[in-house]
Amino acid sequence: MSGAPTVDDEPASSWIGKVRNRLERDLPYDKVLPETQPAYVASWIYVFGVLTLAALVMIVASGTVLAFEGPSWYHISKVGKFFNSLHFWAVQLFFLFMVIHLLGKFWMAAWRGNRARTWITGMIALIVSIGAALTGYVIQTNFDSQWIAFEAKDGLNAVGIGAWFNVANLGQNLLMHVFLMPAILAVLVIVHVVLVRLHGVVPPMDAAEVEAAGGAVHASATTETTEAR
Amino acid sequence: MLLWQDEAISSGSYVPWGWLSISVPNLIVIIVMIVLFVLAITLPFPKERRNPRRHS
Numbered sequence: 001m002s003g004a005p006t007v008d009d010e011p012a013s014s015w016i017g018k019v020r021n022r023l024e025r026d027l028p029y030d031k032v033l034p035e036t037q038p039a040y041v042a043s044w045i046y047v048f049g050v051l052t053l054a055a056l057v058m059i060v061a062s063g064t065v066l067a068f069e070g071p072s073w074y075h076i077s078k079v080g081k082f083f084n085s086l087h088f089w090a091v092q093l094f095f096l097f098m099v100i101h102l103l104g105k106f107w108m109a110a111w112r113g114n115r116a117r118t119w120i121t122g123m124i125a126l127i128v129s130i131g132a133a134l135t136g137y138v139i140q141t142n143f144d145s146q147w148i149a150f151e152a153k154d155g156l157n158a159v160g161i162g163a164w165f166n167v168a169n170l171g172q173n174l175l176m177h178v179f180l181m182p183a184i185l186a187v188l189v190i191v192h193v194v195l196v197r198l199h200g201v202v203p204p205m206d207a208a209e210v211e212a213a214g215g216a217v218h219a220s221a222t223t224e225t226t227e228a229r
Numbered sequence: 230m231l232l233w234q235d236e237a238i239s240s241g242s243y244v245p246w247g248w249l250s251i252s253v254p255n256l257i258v259i260i261v262m263i264v265l266f267v268l269a270i271t272l273p274f275p276k277e278r279r280n281p282r283r284h285s
Contacts, residue, residue, distance in 0.1 A: 103266050
């Protein structure tokens with residue numbers, strides 16, 4: 001697709017039309033799927049966001065296999081233990097990549113340039129991920145899960161949510177882990193990525209004036225824009 | 230008691246540091262994260278290979 005799509009000049013009569021006009025204006029296809037990035041994106045610190053996404057894909061894929069086969073398979077058979085470990089280690093890498101992504105964005109003050117919602121959705125995604133990890137540890141049905149559940153119980157009771165979220169309730173935690181938490185996280189991640197596409201990747205501090213001057217604002221901007229600075 | 234039971238109920242190794250006590254696996258992960266962060270902001274990123282047919 002070449003150039004921005006034409007936007008209907010007539011005001012939309014329904015909310016669906018308003019949403020369509022807004023998406024056509026602010027999120028054309030070349031911003032959703034850009035082929036080039038600003039020059040400052042050529043840094044290893046910008047890699048950890050997509051690494052986090054890749055780890056999440058692996059978590060969902062291995063988790064789907066575990067959900068279909070069940071604990072009698074993944075606790076006993078060799079292939080089941082392999083997928084169990086794949087799920088576990090993908091989670092470790094997910095958090096490792098996410099924390100480095102967070103460190104990079106924090107020290108870059110990534111909420112600059114009208115990107116507060118991108119930052120906030122990322123932070124909420126981190127909190128939901130911690131909940132997903134806790135419920136995952138609790139449903140292991142082994143000594144570890146017993147220990148973690150009864151340590152977490154006191155903390156959750158102390159903050160007053162123990163009446164609704166009971167880590168000793170295996171059924172509740174299982175359903176939260178395999179459906180509720182992944183569903184919330186999926187929505188948050190999609191919104192987070194769409195916001196990154198909408199506002200562009202945050203520039204380093206010393207490139208902010210380039211963005212303010214209208215250069216390399218969007219992910220579709222050519223690399224020459226910032227190479228000239 | 231059987232060996233595997235001993236391993237299953239052991240609390241693991243911890244590093245005591247004043248009021249702070251942290252398990253060795255957690256400490257290793259935190260150190261790895263800091264090292265990766267420092268490497269990510271210091272190591273040069275490979276330069277883009279330009280397609281000669283496209284840019285000639």
